[in-house]
Amino acid sequence: MRVLHLNNSGFGHVIPSLGVVEELVRRGHEVTYVTAAGPVAKVEATGATVLPYESRLPGIDLSEYNTADETAALTGIYLTESEEILKAVDKHYEGVPDVISYDLTVYHAARVLGRQWDVPLAQCLPVFASNEHFSLLEKMVEKMGRAELTHPELQSFFRRLTALLADRGQADTDLEDFIGRTEDLNLVYFPRAFQFAGDTFDDRFVFVGPGLAADPTAWTPPADDKPLLFVSLGTCVNRRAGFFRACVDAFRDQPWNVVMAVHEGVDRAELGPIPSNVEVHGWLPNLDVLAHTTVFLSHAGLGSVMGALSREVPLVVVPSSPEDWVNARRVAELGLGKVIRDELPPPARLRAAVLEVDRDKRTRERVARMRADIEASGGGAAGADALEAHAAKRGR
Structure with a gap:
């Protein structure tokens, strides 16, 4: 099975995915992982092939994005990440994968490629999952306020996304569905018991738990028995x-x-x-x-x-x-x-x-x-099982 995994360059998004990636490689699957900057070495340690892209995130201080106005700009920032991922895939990835798994922040690139190649998609969530009973965005809005759809940053995002889809020959795409759809498989990197309204999520959501890949960095604990x-x-x-x-x-x-x-x-x-x-x-x-x-x-x-x-x-x-x-x-x-x-x-x-x-x-x-x-969530093995079953549906 050929797996193409798309992610941004943030450690907090890459590290939770490594348990599943490590297990896929162990089973003999070909995994190409698109990321950049600091996490590259950690992905390479799993045995996956890293396809790097030009990420803008290392130069951005995310501590500055807390209000509705500030977070509205994140839509454009992550769209830029997807645009750079598409450039890297277009230039360096050969053939067609059997399945694309992707971090939710770069859904734009994944959904464009999924339609282009007609391959199944699996969204990966290092944050709370959302459905009709719980919305992470609405909970965040309670803290930061809401940016109206007329906000200049959001209008710019919609224009840029529309242009990207047109450039990829997908101008007929419904934007509301493209942005808001729920994939047929969603890997959630924590147990169902931790999820808000966890019992309301159907079998499209597989709660595999966190990716607990080993880190080779050396550290020696203190010699005494103090807490x-x-x-x-x-x-x-x-x-x-x-x-x-x-x-x-x-x-x-x-x-x-x-x-x-x-x-x-x-x-x-x-x-x-x-x-x-x-x-x-x-x-x-x-x-x-x-x-x-x-x-x-x-x-x-x-x-x-x-x-x-x-x-x-x-x-x-x-x-x-x-x-x-x-x-x-x-x-x-x-x-x-x-x-x-x-x-x-x-x-x-x-x-x-x-x-x-x-x-x-x-x-x-x-x-x-x-x-x-x-x-009990199953970790990397549960995630690999779910991706194998999801990819197998393509041939039926």
């Missing part, structure tokens, strides 16, 4: 020196070890003096660190949340983006940790939240149950 706080704000919305400084101050001279993954855009000097119980790193193998972690302090990105829950680690989350706020709400509803509703909480508040979660036995029990749900 460990792992702090990470993910790979996109993380240029927050003040937050990391507050974490250092919160646990300075405390009987805890603190391990922080700090974005390269943060000047380490802004963190102040680093005490001996705090480690500051640029990149860490999250799952390895989480295996030794007592409490995880995070921005509530779903990849980070799933990584923690897969290692049975309770959460303290400090969301900033509209999407993170939705994730944090689910963490709170399920009793998997504590939400701090201040993007820059004072050190005393951070410390109190971490200590409260650490002492809460019921939270740990609920986290243990969610870990069992993750393990």
